[in-house]
Amino acid sequence: MKVGLFVTCLVDLMRPRIGFAALRLLEAAGCEVVVPASQTCCGQPAWNSGDRRAARLLAEKLIAEFAGCDYVVAPSGSCAGMVRAHYPDLFADDPAWLARAAALGTRTYELTDFLVTVAKLDKLPGDFRGTVTYHDACSGLRELGVKAQPRALLARLPGVILTEMNGAEECCGFGGTFSVKFGDISARLAEKKCENVRASGADAVVLGDLGCMLNIEGKLRRLGDEKTKVLHIAEVLAGET
Amino acid sequence: MEVRSMHFKARASTSAADRALQAKLGTAKALFVDGRKRAVAEIDLEATRAVSQAIRDTCIDNLDLWLERFEQEATKRGAQVMWARDGAEICRLAVDIARRHGVKKAIKSKSMLSEEAGLNAALEAADVQPVETDLGEYILQINDNELPSHIIAPAIHKTKEEVAELFERVHHKPRKTDIGEMTREAREMLRAHFLSADMGISGGNFLVAETGSVALVTNEGNGRMVTTLPKVHVVITGVEKVIPTLEDLATLMRILPRSATGQSISNYFSVLTGVKRPEDTDGPEHLYFILVDNGRVDLLGSEFQDMLRCIRCAACMNHCPVYQTIGGHAYGWVYPGPMGAVLTPLFVGMENALDLPHAATLCNQCGVVCPVKIPLPGLMRTLREQQLERGLRPWGERAALTLWAWLARHPNLYALAAKFGVRYLNWLAEGGDRIRVMGIAPAWTAGRDFPAPQGRTFRELYARRHKP
Numbered sequence: 192m193k194v195g196l197f198v199t200c201l202v203d204l205m206r207p208r209i210g211f212a213a214l215r216l217l218e219a220a221g222c223e224v225v226v227p228a229s230q231t232c233c234g235q236p237a238w239n240s241g242d243r244r245a246a247r248l249l250a251e252k253l254i255a256e257f258a259g260c261d262y263v264v265a266p267s268g269s270c271a272g273m274v275r276a277h278y279p280d281l282f283a284d285d286p287a288w289l290a291r292a293a294a295l296g297t298r299t300y301e302l303t304d305f306l307v308t309v310a311k312l313d314k315l316p317g318d319f320r321g322t323v324t325y326h327d328a329c330s331g332l333r334e335l336g337v338k339a340q341p342r343a344l345l346a347r348l349p350g351v352i353l354t355e356m357n358g359a360e361e362c363c364g365f366g367g368t369f370s371v372k373f374g375d376i377s378a379r380l381a382e383k384k385c386e387n388v389r390a391s392g393a394d395a396v397v398l399g400d401l402g403c404m405l406n407i408e409g410k411l412r413r414l415g416d417e418k419t420k421v422l423h424i425a426e427v428l429a430g431e432t
Numbered sequence: 433m434e435v436r437s438m439h440f441k442a443r444a445s446t447s448a449a450d451r452a453l454q455a456k457l458g459t460a461k462a463l464f465v466d467g468r469k470r471a472v473a474e475i476d477l478e479a480t481r482a483v484s485q486a487i488r489d490t491c492i493d494n495l496d497l498w499l500e501r502f503e504q505e506a507t508k509r510g511a512q513v514m515w516a517r518d519g520a521e522i523c524r525l526a527v528d529i530a531r532r533h534g535v536k537k538a539i540k541s542k543s544m545l546s547e548e549a550g551l552n553a554a555l556e557a558a559d560v561q562p563v564e565t566d567l568g569e570y571i572l573q574i575n576d577n578e579l580p581s582h583i584i585a586p587a588i589h590k591t592k593e594e595v596a597e598l599f600e601r602v603h604h605k606p607r608k609t610d611i612g613e614m615t616r617e618a619r620e621m622l623r624a625h626f627l628s629a630d631m632g633i634s635g636g637n638f639l640v641a642e643t644g645s646v647a648l649v650t651n652e653g654n655g656r657m658v659t660t661l662p663k664v665h666v667v668i669t670g671v672e673k674v675i676p677t678l679e680d681l682a683t684l685m686r687i688l689p690r691s692a693t694g695q696s697i698s699n700y701f702s703v704l705t706g707v708k709r710p711e712d713t714d715g716p717e718h719l720y721f722i723l724v725d726n727g728r729v730d731l732l733g734s735e736f737q738d739m740l741r742c743i744r745c746a747a748c749m750n751h752c753p754v755y756q757t758i759g760g761h762a763y764g765w766v767y768p769g770p771m772g773a774v775l776t777p778l779f780v781g782m783e784n785a786l787d788l789p790h791a792a793t794l795c796n797q798c799g800v801v802c803p804v805k806i807p808l809p810g811l812m813r814t815l816r817e818q819q820l821e822r823g824l825r826p827w828g829e830r831a832a833l834t835l836w837a838w839l840a841r842h843p844n845l846y847a848l849a850a851k852f853g854v855r856y857l858n859w860l861a862e863g864g865d866r867i868r869v870m871g872i873a874p875a876w877t878a879g880r881d882f883p884a885p886q887g888r889t890f891r892e893l894y895a896r897r898h899k900p
Contacts, residue, residue, distance in 0.1 A: 198890050200840075204850055205883070207890035226894060229843040237837050239794060241816030241825075245837035252841060280810075329795035362753045366793025371875045373441070373791055375448040378879025379757050380793075409880035412866055 192310075194222040195260035197253070197299075199270045200232040201401035209401070212429035213266040213302050219429075220310035227256040233265075235273040238281070239367050247281045251288065254278070254295050262309060263299040266425045267400050268331020271301040276334045301331050303340040303399060303424055313347065317430035320350030323422075324393035326384065326407065327360045328400035341399060341424050348427070356391035358383070365402040381410035388419060395420035397427055433550050433579070437764035437776050437785035444791065447758035453589060457756050460588050464750040467694020468801070472687075474696060480687050485805045487680045488741035491641075491672075495732060495740075498641045498674045499723065506644030509706025511719040515671075518726050519549035525722050526551060526633065526666060527558040533664050533718065535560055535630040541650065541658040542566040543635030544583055544744065545668045545724050547766045548779070551633075552577065562633075563625045565654040567618055571595055574602045581760030583767060584692055584746045589759050622654070632658035632716070636669035637743070638684065639721075642677045645705040646721070649688060649698045659704055665716035667704075671723050672740040678703070684743065691803040692745040727779040735814050739774055741804040746771075748798035748808060754791055763788065770798035770808040777815055786824060789815035847891055854885045 194217050198210040217224045234249030253274065257263045265271045275296040282289040306312045323345065331337035345351050364370070364380025371377075384407055388396045396419060398404055408421035426432045436443075447453055491498045503513040516522045522545065530538060538560055540546065552562040552573070564573040568587035572578040575598050580586030587595070592611060599614060600607040603621060608614045634655060636646040646667050648655045659665050675681060681703070689695040708715035731740055749755040749769025760768030764785070765776045773792060777785040789812040798808045819825055839846045860867045861884035870877045 200850075203890040204854060205885045207886055207888060207893050210890040210894070228891070228895075231840040231843055231846045234837075234840075237833065239813060239816070240829075240833055241813065241818070241820040242833055242837065243817055245833070249837065249840055329793070329797075333796045333800055360797075362793045362795035362797065364753065364793060366795070369790070369793050371873045373444065373754075374873075374875025374878055375445050376754055376757055376791070377793075379448045379454075380753050381880055383753075383757075405883050406880070408883045409866070409876070412883075413880045 192222050193259070193261045194224050194305075195257040195263045196224050196226045197230060197233070197257065197263050197265040197270065198226065199265055199267045199401065201405075202266060205401060205405065206423065208431050209266050209423045209425050212423070212425035212431040213264070215316060215429045215431070216302070216306060216312065216425060217264060217310070219314065219316055220306060220312040222310060225260065230256055233270045233273045235270065235277075236367055238273065238277060243281065250278050250281050250292065254288075254291050257295060258291070261298065262305065263295065264302055264305045265299070266302045266423065268301040268328050268335055268337050269400050269402060271299050271304075272330035272334035274299040301335050301337050301399065303344055304335060304337050306428075307340040307343055315344065315347055315428050317348055317428045318350060319348055319427045319430070319432060321394035322352045322354055322392065323395045323397045323427070324354055324356040324388060324391040325359060326356075326363065326388070326396055326398040326403060328398055328403050329362050331399055332360055337399065341397070344424070344428055345397070351427070354391050354393050356387040356393070356396075358387045363403045363406050365406040367402065370402075370406060377406070378410060381406045382414070385410050385414055385416070389416065393419070395422050395427075397422050397424050399424045433547055433766055435765050435780045435784050437780065437788060440762055440764055440785070440787040440791060443764065444758045444762040447762050453759050454757060456589060456591055457759055460585060461750065461756055464694060464746075468691060468747060468750070469694075471690035471694045471696055475686055475690065480683070481803055481805055483683055484687050484803055485741060487675055487683060488743070488804050491674050491676060492732070492737060492740045495671065495674070498676060499671060501641040502639050502644055502674050504644070505642065506706070506721060509644050511644060511706060511721055513721045513723060516722050516724045516726070522546070522549035522668060522722055522724055522726075523551055523554035526668070527554060527560070529664065529666055529720055530555065530558065530560045530631055533630060535664065537561045537563065537625065537629045538631040538633050539563050539565050539625055539629040539658050539662065540569070541632070541634040541648070541655040542569055542586075543633060543668050544766055545635060545670060545726070546633065547580065548724075548726055551668075560631075563622070563629065565622050565625070565658055566650075567615065567652055567654075570618060570622065571598065574598065579761060580766075581768065582746060582749065583744055589761065626657045626661055629662045631664040631666065632662040633666045633668060634658050636667050636673055637688065638681055639669065639674040639723075640676075640678055640681055640703070641674055643705055645678075645703050647681055647685075648700075648702040648704065649685075650702075651693070651699040653700055656700060656702060659702065660714045660716065663716055664718045664720070665704075666720045666722060668722045668724065670728055671725055672728050687803040688743055688745055691747040691801065731778060736774070736778055736811055738806050739771075739778070739811060741806055742771055742775075743804060745803055747801045747803065751797045751801045753793065753795060753797070770812070771806075774808060774811045774815065782815065782819060782822070783824060786819060789813075789819070847889070850889045851892060854887070854889055857882075857885050858887065
């Protein structure tokens, strides 16, 4: 099974170890992993900013880069959601590209969804010990139905105790460019999320998207919380925390 | 109503810092969000949403035919159907009706269309006293015509204490602290108006084409007084509110109160048909429908047609994290929250509400709770697209977007830019794990830190590990 790892632009820039953690997990699941060297971004920032043309050009680029893969996996519900749920919208007027986009979309997965649904990985390399709470990032949850998958994987780590926070499904306030266009609203939403994280009493908040990660970690630290860890699910599962 | 949506950013900023406002909205959220969750569990939600969407689409696809049918049936039963192109026409028609019947006082049940039109001011100018009888609207009216901040709970931004103080000041009665007592006091004040009014003005939740009826969903009973006591009843509602049959009404009523207030059924639900007949003991002698376009017809056949399905339940704003943080006033016109972020620019002009479609994280909480499956985040995205096409976005934003998109299509240059970007961010972090002040995105670091990058980009590290 040939799997293309779409690292995502934020992981590339901010947290490469999440990319390597995803790689390790996919290899542990017995996949032949390829990482196309020319990959950059799925185009979501352009799509959400109203630049359909730029989004489409980046979509064409990604579709071509991963065309030879059986599956495309991203350590992000947001980016996987862009490919699966929104690429077809970009090619509504172009049947040939639409078919390619739709075909790739059905083969594109968020990491935990892929590990549970397709690869059926049961032995995890991770050895995290502690109490964690899981933040459901919006796109993964509401576009791809990622909810039970990360929890099922966490449940296989004997040292992990999952304690659910209030409002786990509520937006952390990141929202891409929203976080800087409306910085004060965004920061206030992050604060509410942090209050829920802290009230859960967990040692770490675990999540599946870089945007939420930067937002929540940034707010926790600004609030003076140096203790609560903010970890990507791939890091926890792969033992690369 | 005067449009203030162009001031969204400044007003939202002020509201975002208003902890007292957020506490009030939090109380309401618990009521609406938890209530809805319980109530929709009683039905097959997804099936009901699908049927509700289909009912609304059926009408909207052939809106002219259903409106004609409604007009025929309503006229047959003694009502007069009038058409208003915009707010000014609503005011002119309503004032004409008031003059025709020598009306001095008009009692009103909630109507957002009358807010769109600024009807109260027009009535006052014509020497007709408008009296709001929905408790929330009444509170706002006696507080010097304050504006509503929610479409079904207009005074959601006020505390019990604020209302107690207002009542004491305006009613000249001893201050009450108990909500029941305060409500009783308001009811006493309103009773005299109910009995002395010559005209009742209401909105309409649905218009039923097969019977020419208007359906009203209320919780306080004021709607019944407004529509049955005075000799004249004027219904003001949007043309898109028409549905084919009573059967369809029954279906939509399974989902409207549940989505709105978490009720299986509202306290009062009225289906009003025709004028008072000889054998009736009550009801209006004259019934008028003012059916309003005010921007709605332009949405037919457009990329925004889905928005016409809206049944004004307010579930989208009740579940919206942004609305929960800033409340309704910041949106600057009649409709707040996600549905307002789409409708306001369409109704008042895109250039007057540039921030609204951008003031959303696109979390799609609104989309999943919408009872008629309006793709709200998608419509906001389409508005963003049209802003860009019409050159309405700031120069700096457009330049940054163009440069980034160009780089992202040139992997080698992109890799180089990312490499330097990471080093620049680490320099800003001064060797630490976070950036406290970031000149290129001050709005981020004003309210939180920006975590520093790990050190090298993934592609740098991957290339190093996989050297041929």
